[in-house]
Amino acid sequence: MAEKEPKLTAKEFSKQLTQKYYEGAKHAHEQGKYIAYTTAVSPAELFYAHDVIPIYPENHSVMMITHRMTAELSQSIERKGYTSHLCAYARSDLGFRELQKSPIGGIPDPDFLLACNAQCFTLTKWFEVLSRRYNAPLFVFDTPQFIRDKRAREEIIKYVMEQIYEMIESLETLTGKKFDFDRLREVVEYSRQASILYKTYLDMASYKPSPISIFDALINMAITVYLRGTPEAVQFYQLLVDEVMETKVKKGIGVIPNEKYRLYWENLPIWFKFRDHFKLLASYGAVILTSLYVHAWSYDFDPSDPVRTLAENYASVFSNVELEERAEMALDLFRRYSLNGNLMFLNRSCKAVSFAIHELRDIITEKTGIPALIFESDMGDPRFYSESQIRTRIEAYLETLDQLSFERERGLRE
Amino acid sequence: MNQKEILEKVQAIAQDPFPYLKGKKTEGRKILGSPLADVPSELIHAAGFLPVTILGTNRPIVKASAHLPDNACSLSRSNLELVLNYQREDFDGFVFPQVCDTTQHLSDIWKMTIPSEFFASFLIPRQVDRTSARHWFYAETQRLKSQLEGFSGSPITDDALRKSIRLYNEARTLLREIYQAKRMSPTLISNRQLFDLIRAFCFMAPEDIIPLLQTLVSDLDAEKSGEEKKRVIRISLSGIVVEPAELFGLLDELKVSVVADDLIVGSRMIDYDVPEHEDLIMALTERHFSKSPFSPIRDVGTRLYDHLLRRVEETKAEGIIYFHIKFCESQDYDLPDMKSVMRERKIPMIVLETEYQTAAKAQTKTRLEAFIESLYGEQIHG
Numbered sequence: 001m002a003e004k005e006p007k008l009t010a011k012e013f014s015k016q017l018t019q020k021y022y023e024g025a026k027h028a029h030e031q032g033k034y035i036a037y038t039t040a041v042s043p044a045e046l047f048y049a050h051d052v053i054p055i056y057p058e059n060h061s062v063m064m065i066t067h068r069m070t071a072e073l074s075q076s077i078e079r080k081g082y083t084s085h086l087c088a089y090a091r092s093d094l095g096f097r098e099l100q101k102s103p104i105g106g107i108p109d110p111d112f113l114l115a116c117n118a119q120c121f122t123l124t125k126w127f128e129v130l131s132r133r134y135n136a137p138l139f140v141f142d143t144p145q146f147i148r149d150k151r152a153r154e155e156i157i158k159y160v161m162e163q164i165y166e167m168i169e170s171l172e173t174l175t176g177k178k179f180d181f182d183r184l185r186e187v188v189e190y191s192r193q194a195s196i197l198y199k200t201y202l203d204m205a206s207y208k209p210s211p212i213s214i215f216d217a218l219i220n221m222a223i224t225v226y227l228r229g230t231p232e233a234v235q236f237y238q239l240l241v242d243e244v245m246e247t248k249v250k251k252g253i254g255v256i257p258n259e260k261y262r263l264y265w266e267n268l269p270i271w272f273k274f275r276d277h278f279k280l281l282a283s284y285g286a287v288i289l290t291s292l293y294v295h296a297w298s299y300d301f302d303p304s305d306p307v308r309t310l311a312e313n314y315a316s317v318f319s320n321v322e323l324e325e326r327a328e329m330a331l332d333l334f335r336r337y338s339l340n341g342n343l344m345f346l347n348r349s350c351k352a353v354s355f356a357i358h359e360l361r362d363i364i365t366e367k368t369g370i371p372a373l374i375f376e377s378d379m380g381d382p383r384f385y386s387e388s389q390i391r392t393r394i395e396a397y398l399e400t401l402d403q404l405s406f407e408r409e410r411g412l413r414e
Numbered sequence: 415m416n417q418k419e420i421l422e423k424v425q426a427i428a429q430d431p432f433p434y435l436k437g438k439k440t441e442g443r444k445i446l447g448s449p450l451a452d453v454p455s456e457l458i459h460a461a462g463f464l465p466v467t468i469l470g471t472n473r474p475i476v477k478a479s480a481h482l483p484d485n486a487c488s489l490s491r492s493n494l495e496l497v498l499n500y501q502r503e504d505f506d507g508f509v510f511p512q513v514c515d516t517t518q519h520l521s522d523i524w525k526m527t528i529p530s531e532f533f534a535s536f537l538i539p540r541q542v543d544r545t546s547a548r549h550w551f552y553a554e555t556q557r558l559k560s561q562l563e564g565f566s567g568s569p570i571t572d573d574a575l576r577k578s579i580r581l582y583n584e585a586r587t588l589l590r591e592i593y594q595a596k597r598m599s600p601t602l603i604s605n606r607q608l609f610d611l612i613r614a615f616c617f618m619a620p621e622d623i624i625p626l627l628q629t630l631v632s633d634l635d636a637e638k639s640g641e642e643k644k645r646v647i648r649i650s651l652s653g654i655v656v657e658p659a660e661l662f663g664l665l666d667e668l669k670v671s672v673v674a675d676d677l678i679v680g681s682r683m684i685d686y687d688v689p690e691h692e693d694l695i696m697a698l699t700e701r702h703f704s705k706s707p708f709s710p711i712r713d714v715g716t717r718l719y720d721h722l723l724r725r726v727e728e729t730k731a732e733g734i735i736y737f738h739i740k741f742c743e744s745q746d747y748d749l750p751d752m753k754s755v756m757r758e759r760k761i762p763m764i765v766l767e768t769e770y771q772t773a774a775k776a777q778t779k780t781r782l783e784a785f786i787e788s789l790y791g792e793q794i795h796g
Contacts, residue, residue, distance in 0.1 A: 081750035085485050086743065117540055121515040124540070124712055125747035132715045132751060140712035142547070144537035144554075145518055151560075152537070155553045159539075162546040323522035348485060351743065355519035358481055359526050376483070 010240040014223055017232055025108055028053050034111045034175060037130065039123045040225050041296055041317050042116035042141060043164060043310040045191055048229035049184040050171045052112070056226050057130075058123075060107050061089035064096060065271045065380040067103040074381060088349040088380025090126040097133070110136045112174050114167070118143040118320040119296075120352030139170055143315040147322055160311035184306045187229040192301035197237030198224045199298040204244055205289040206337045209254025211244050214265055214288040215278050216255070224297045260285030261401055264334060266344040266360070267353050268293050268379045280391065284398040289337050292318040292330055293353070323356050327363040334368055341401055342372035343394070349379045371404070373397040417633040420626045421607055428610035429659070431466070431617035435504050438464050438619065444506040444531075449493050449517065450654070451678045451708060452538050453509050454555060454698045456688060459620070460570045460578040461562035465509070467616035469679065470770050471496040472658045481523050487741040489655065490516045492770040497528055507532025507565065509558065513540065513710040514744055534561045541712040542703055552699045559695065575694045581620035583687040588627035589615060590684055595634045597729060600646045600671030602634055606662040608672065612680060613659070647789050650726050651675035652763075653737035653745065654709065657770050661737070664779055668786055674729040676722050677737075682706050710744040718748060719755045726761060733762035733789050735782070740769045762789060 008016065028035050034052045038044050040059070047054040064070060070088055073095025078084055082094060096102050113136055115127040124140050131138035141163055144156050168179045201220065205212055220240060227233040247253070263281070265288045270277070281287060296317050302309040318326050333339065344361055347354045361372045375393050378384035415423070427434045435445055446458050447468045458465035470492030478495040497505060507530045512518045525533055536558055539547035563569050589611060596603050611630075615623055647670040655678060656662060665672065675681050686705045691697035706721050707713045726734065734756060738745050749765065756763040764785040766778055 077750075081753060083746050085741065086746055090747075121518070121540070121710065122743060122747075125710075125744055128712070128715055129747060129751065138712070138715065140541040142540045142550075142712070144539075144550070145512055145521070145535065147535050147537070149535075149557075151557055152535075155550070155557065156537075159546055159550040159553070162549060163544070166544050166546055323519075323526065346483060348483075351483075351485070351519070352515040355483060355486060355516060356481075356522045357483075359523055 008239075010220070010236065010243050013236055013239055014220065017223060017227060017236060021226060022104055022107075025053050025055055026105075028108060035108050036112040036114060037110040037127065038114040039116050039119055039127075041119040041314060041319075042114055043167070043314055044226075045184065045187045045229045045306070045310060046164070046167055046171060047114075049187040050168075050175065050177070050179055052171060052175065054226065055107050055110070057093045057107065057126075058089045059222065059226055060096070060102065060104070061092040061380070062271055063103050064092040064101075065089075068272055068382065069101060069103070070095075070272075070380045071383050073099060073101065084381070084383070085348060087120075087122045087126065088378055090122060092380060093126070094129065097130075109134050112136055112170070113138040114141055115139070116141040116143060116314060118146075118314050118317045120319065120350070122350075122352060137170065137174075139167055141167065141314075143320055145322065146316045146320050148325060156315055157308065157311050160315050161307050164307050164310055181306070185303050188301050188303040188306040188309060190231055190234055191228045191299065192303055194224055194228045194233040194237055195297065195299040195301060197234065197241055199295075201237060201241050201244065202290065202294060202298060203336070204241075204249060207249055208338065209252070209256070209259040210262065210287060210289050210337075211248030211253060211255060212289075213255045213278060214269070214290055214294060215274050217290065217294040218269055218274065221294055221297060228297070228299075254287075256282040256285070256287045258285045259287060260405075261287070261341045261398065262337060262339045263288045263341040263343055264330065264337075264339045265291040265293075266330070266342070266357065267291070267347045268345075268350055270345065270377055270379055270385065272380065272382060273385065277394075280394060281398070284395075284402075286341065286398055286401075288343065289339065290333050292326065292333070295329075295333070319352055323359055324363065327360055327367075330360070330364055331367055334364070334370075339368075340370060341397075342368075342370050343397070344372050344374045345379075346374055346376040347379050348376065348384055349381065371397075371400060415626075415629065417630060420630055421603075421610075424614045424623070424626055425607065425610045427617060428613040431614070432501055432504055434617065435464070435466065439504070439506075443619075445504060446507045446509055446532065447497065447505045448509045448511060448536070449520070450489070451511065451513065451682075452702060452705075453511050453536050454558070454702075456575065456578045456582050456698060457555065457559055457570065458509060458562060459582070460575040461559075461566045462568075462574075463506075463562070463566070464619055466505075467679075468493050468496060469613065469616060469655065470657060471500060472770050473500060475771060481527060482520070485741050486516055486520075487739050487743070488657070488769045488771070489739050489742070490520050492657075494520060494523065494527075497524075502528065505530065507534075509534045509536050511536045511538050513538065513708070516743070532561075532565045534558055538702075538711075540710065543712065543714055548699055548703060551702050552695055555695050555698055572694060578620075579688045579694065579697065581624065585615055585620040585624050585627065586684045586687055588624065588631055591631050592627070592634060593681075593684070595631075596671065597673045599637075600648065600673070601644075602637060604662075605665045605670075605672045606659065609656065609662050609680065610659070612683060615683070616679065646671045647733070647786055648673040648729065648731050650722065650729065650731035650734045651677055651680065651737065652722055652734050654678045654739060654742065656680075656737045657739075657768055660775065661766075661768070661778070664775065664782065665735075668779075668782055670786055674725040674731050676706055676718075676725060678708060681725075682708065709742075709748055716755075719752055723755075723759065723761070733764070733785065735785070736763055736765045738765055738767045740767050
């Protein structure tokens with residue numbers, strides 16, 4: 001029983017789970033198990049329900065990025081004709097396959113690939129390259145933009161549900177084993193619980209002062225990305241929520257002293273810089289609390305109808321709705337977390353999340369009155385990161401916020 | 415009109431369709447624009463509107479940069495620029511397909527920056543290899559039909575749709591005949607002329623272009639006498655679009671003849687007719703799935719190359735000129751594997767990076783010249 005074991009911290013437990021997961025994957029083929037590559041936002045529950053191990057190349061790429069390997073990996077494939085403006089995840093991954101360099105000794109080759117385009121289109125093309133390379137089938141899980149037309153939404157859910165059944169057939173063909181829907185219900189129930197706890201954790205950023213920053217969220221989201229659908233993920237988030245409650249919230253301890261600016265972050269993080277950014281911001285009394293990105297895994301599953309609930313949750317992720325709705329999702333975070341600043345990162349690596357940033361800024365600024373900083377860089381490739389320029393711009397932005405709050409205090413401004 | 419006059423007229427429309435479209439508007443026809451690709455023109459036409467493919471502009475980018483980052487593909491930027499800045503009043507509405515991240519965002523940006531009487535998203539399936547894609551295309555086409563009916567205020571009858579389908583099929587058939595005539599006698603019509611005809615077909619009502627094409631076909635038939643004496647290098651083009659269109663003129667200057675292509679504004683637009691079917695929406699669906707591959711749409715992983723290889727083989731093309739739209743991510747992912755397949759098969763291929771706003775003619779010309787010289791060399795030594 002878990003209670004009798006020496007009590008681990010959430011951080012230790014997360015490390016243990018990650019090691020176990022990658023160990024398991026490494027030996028999957030020896031144990032007659034199949035490896036499926038999948039994308040972070042995808043119905044991975046189908047794999048867990050069918051005893052296929054889902055592997056997330058994106059996740060592995062984040063490790064390569066934080067280990068600052070991306071420039072070298074990318075250059076190795078640029079020599080093969082890939083361009084440096086592709087997604088840094090894709091470049092890191094293709095580079096890993098070229099140089100066989102990885103901070104964790106690599107990930108196993110795929111027997112099957114699933115790419116869900118609710119997240120982005122790039123993944124489907126990147127996985128297409130891998131599918132050719134390993135001669136493994138690729139299933140594109142197609143989620144048309146979840147536009148706000150009632151009829152379209154009904155039809156989209158029907159289409160996505162039909163694809164879940166097709167996907168199940170593909171898995172049965174792959175493994176020669178019948179799919180078990182009762183097991184799927186069980187897995188979705190684990191996902192439901194993990195998602196609720198994960199969201200509870202993220203929402204702790206609404207406390208004042210906030211006990212967590214987005215950097216904590218980014219580290220702790222890994223488990224729900226690759227282990228949702230397992231009981232361990234539920235245990236982990238329960239432990240995490242309890243821990244933050246006991247050690248921070250109940251004592252009123254904030255993640256930074258003198259919290260003054262509670263910031264929203266638009267887009268994925270600049271993975272290789274986030275510690276530096278945390279420190280820089282903290283010196284101004286500013287902390288980034290949340291983003292739509294970390295909320296992409298705050299699902300709301302209903303296990304009684306597992307196929308429908310998977311379709312509904314994965315089709316409606318923030319990156320697959322219309323801009324107005326996405327802005328509303330962000331505005332909801334501004335309200336719930338009492339945010340008073342907005343850093344908008346235009347990520348060269350991610351067209352899918354970046355491209356309508358100016359329009360998004362216009363909506364958010366109009367509704368909140370909070371000025372936004374838009375700056376351009378790359379989430380994974382330091383060659384596209386200009387230290388002094390970004391630092392100067394962030395500093396100037398925080399000074400603007402200071403000026404605004406000074407004027408407000410003096411009654412010079414509404 | 416004689417052949418020369420017809421070609422001049424159609425080419426003028428291909429280069430600047432807006433005087434023609436203004437004329438249609440004064441006749442009371444509403445213009446619905448759609449970027450590439452796969453919007454069923456037949457349905458829009460049957461609803462009484464004029465479907466027009468939006469093919470960008472070569473004029474300077476002034477306003478689009480404020481809305482799209484500089485790593486958005488040249489096609490999306492010039493499409494937005496064309497309508498936002500230059501020809502806004504010429505469109506009454508839009509039917510907007512989404513095929514990739516850029517087009518999905520462009521759709522959002524478009525709705526916010528270019529208010530219009532009518533905007534319908536046409537969410538084509540981004541996979542074609544499973545049954546669900548067919549069901550989805552059918553449902554989405556039905557939904558588009560209802561939206562068009564809502565805008566026009568009257569139902570699209572089967573008779574009207576059948577008539578539109580026949581017209582589009584006829585125009586496509588005629589364009590194929592002209593293309594085929596060029597394959598047989600490469601100098602009969604220039605590359606620029608052939609592709610301007612296809613381009614004009616993107617803008618013109620089929621009932622307007624058909625009589626012109628009919629005259630051209632009969633004139634070309636009459637001309638097609640005797641064997642070609644001079645050796646002409648036979649080329650296949652590959653990609654999505656060839657822009658700016660002067661590049662076709664460059665191919666003419668270099669005395670090569672296009673005998674095949676897998677372009678979206680090319681063979682993929684004219685090679686596939688709507689089959690006879692009692693259920694006309696099903697007929698449009700069938701046509702969609704009969705088409706050749708399109709880079710952003712998931713297909714069997716190697717079909718893009720297999721298809722091109724087959725076309726090259728069938729038409730005895732001697733090399734491939736691949737047009738890569740700057741910052742088209744889909745093509746970025748295809749290219750390295752595509753190049754290695756062609757290398758393995760020993761098919762000469764050159765990749766030209768293109769941008770709507772710059773022809774970079776001198777450099778492109780030098781590279782193409784070298785490529786074509788090498789093809790002559792292959793012929794001599796091979």
